[in-house]
Amino acid sequence: MAKRVANKPIDDSLRQDLEGHLETLVAKAGTEGVRKKLRNLHRACACIVEESADALTVPLVVETYAKICKGEIGESTIRNKRGGENLYQSLYRKWEIVAAAKAASSKPSNVLDAGIIGDHEIMTIENPRLRHQVILMLNHNRSLHSQLNILRHEQAQIPLRIEGSPLAPGNSDLLLSDDEVEAVRDFVDARRMNAKNLQRTKDDGVKLKDGRPIADPGFVSALEKIVRSYERQ
Structure with missing residues (x-):
């Protein structure tokens, strides 16, 4: 089951950035059908992030899209890379960042064991490859930290x-x-x-x-x- 997050309003600056990103994607769309689907995807994500306490996931977006937009969008449509930019994936990633920032603002800053960077800062890294590399680096740092703790606690034995x-x-x-x-x-x-x-x-x-x-x-x-x-x- 997806983790539920506190239902707290989205920060105005994040909302403006999100709306601007949507309009940029709509302008790139080649057909009215794609433009309509982008706006519907935006509505579905907004419904989850703003009106419910559920975490944003692709399956939940697909389900919500079908309920409120009277249409269908496949998981592969959002997930798959295309010949060029996947406009749907780009919009969903932007909503992921907004959802993470909203969740982080509703609780004390959760700093990883490495003590270097928090969850909110990681999720605001827009480049997916860079974000993945940062997560790997922190996981490695956390692993080293755990190993040191094990040695420290067991040295007497x-x-x-x-x-x-x-x-x-x-x-x-x-x-x-x-x-x-x-x-x-x-x-x-x-x-x-x-x-x-x-x-x-x-x-x-x-x-x-x-x-x-x-x-x-x-x-x-x-x-x-x-x-x-x-x-x-």
């Missing part, structure tokens, strides 16, 4: 193999494999940290290059001790 201090019986399953040791060694490597936009702090913690802390003081030195303990075996 990693046994240190210090020479002369054998593990208690039954704990051999807690020994790190060669791959696990190599992963820890790679993480604390200065060049790899720099490549991941990370920096070691003076107190052996980890921070992003913009200064935001990611790991507590002593985190890096603890990982280095783990690596050294395995090198002495």
